[in-house]
Amino acid sequence: MxxxxxxxxxxxxxxxxxxxxxxxxxxxxxxxxxxxxxxxxxxxxxxxxxxxxxxxxxxxxxxxxxxxxxxDPQHMLFRHDQQRRSIASLIPELRALRDHSLTQPRVRYYPGREGVVTILEDVLRCQSGEVKGILSMRELLEVPGDQHMAEHIARRRSLGIKLRVVRSYNEEVMDIWPTSADNLREVRFTANNDPFLMTSYIYDDKVAYLSSRRENFALLITSPELSALASQMFEILWATSQRDLDVTPPPAPQ
Missing domain, CATH: 1.10.10.10 (Winged helix-like DNA-binding domain superfamily/Winged helix DNA-binding domain)
Structure with a gap:
């Protein structure tokens, strides 16, 4: 015993x-x-x-x-009290280090397709329940590919994470991913149809960027201030964009 x-x-x-x-x-x-x-x-x-x-x-x-x-085994209690006092005196300094690190932005670079997959996985850990996106359908269908995107959408839906997304008709290659209450997705299209060469997600205190297949990288920045600014810019773009139900696709180039 x-x-x-x-x-x-x-x-x-x-x-x-x-x-x-x-x-x-x-x-x-x-x-x-x-x-x-x-x-x-x-x-x-x-x-x-x-x-x-x-x-x-x-x-x-x-x-x-x-x-x-x-x-005397009583010394163990004395030693425990000493350790407890030492830890108690150290906690304010350790907390100061932690608080300082939390205020510093964190930038993570992920190369290749695996980097894109890593970012999409992180998006599914969104705590606020809503993700804002500026998407390039063309690039996402290339990397990570339509099958992975279908799985990502299904998981996002099962987790109850809403997506508000702005896209450009110049980057649409298939008649998929429309506004859908079932899929917790609301879509708008930019008025000028300028192409988006990258995809961006804004959620919680993070901003993520997924590059084209040509540059082939992903970037995740954790910064409350940058996330707030990106959200404000998204809302301006959202307000000037049109609902997908109200938009007539531009004619295909001759």
Missing amino acids: ELQALMSLGFSEKKARFYLAALELGEAPIARVAKRAGVTRTTAYDLAAALEADGLLTPIEKAGRAQVVAE
């Missing part, structure tokens, strides 16, 4: 056995304590040194012979 209790406090099994043996024997040579604890003599010296550092064992000399004596 005592062995398990000491191990629950962070003692190794050998260290716990050695300390218990020392408590039972009182003053005793290390070799005798080692034998009672069932450890080798070499290991015993290491254990004795560790327990001495913890303040739980004291080396003494008696009749010209080196011995050890176990200290």
Whole structure:
């Protein structure tokens, strides 16, 4: 019972056995304590040194012979109180470091198709329940591809994450992804139909960029201020764009 209790406090099994043996024997040579604890003599010296550092064992000399004596277990409470006070005094400094890091923007660069997939996975961890997007259908159907996008849309829907998205008819290549209450998606198209060469998602305190297949990268920036600015710019674009139900696609080039 005592062995398990000491191990629950962070003692190794050998260290716990050695300390218990020392408590039972009182003053005793290390070799005798080692034998009672069932450890080798070499290991015993290491254990004795560790327990001495913890303040739980004291080396003494008696009749010209080196011995050890176990200290009162109450010392563990004293040591615990010391550690608690040390941690308490350190917490304000550690919190200051954490708070400073949280105010610093974080920029992550992801190369290749796997980078695009990584960003799309992060979008599904959106906490606010709404994602704003400026999408290039043409590029997304190339990378990561229509099958992956279909799976992404299905997962977004199952997670209850809404998507408001602005697209350009010049980047539409298939009659898919319309406004849909079932798919939690509302679509608008820009009035001038200028193409979007990249895709951007804005959610929580993040702004993500997915490049064209030619440049082949993804970028994720975590910054409350940048996210707020990107959201404001999105809302301006959203207000000047047209609902997909109100838009007649431009004629195909001759």
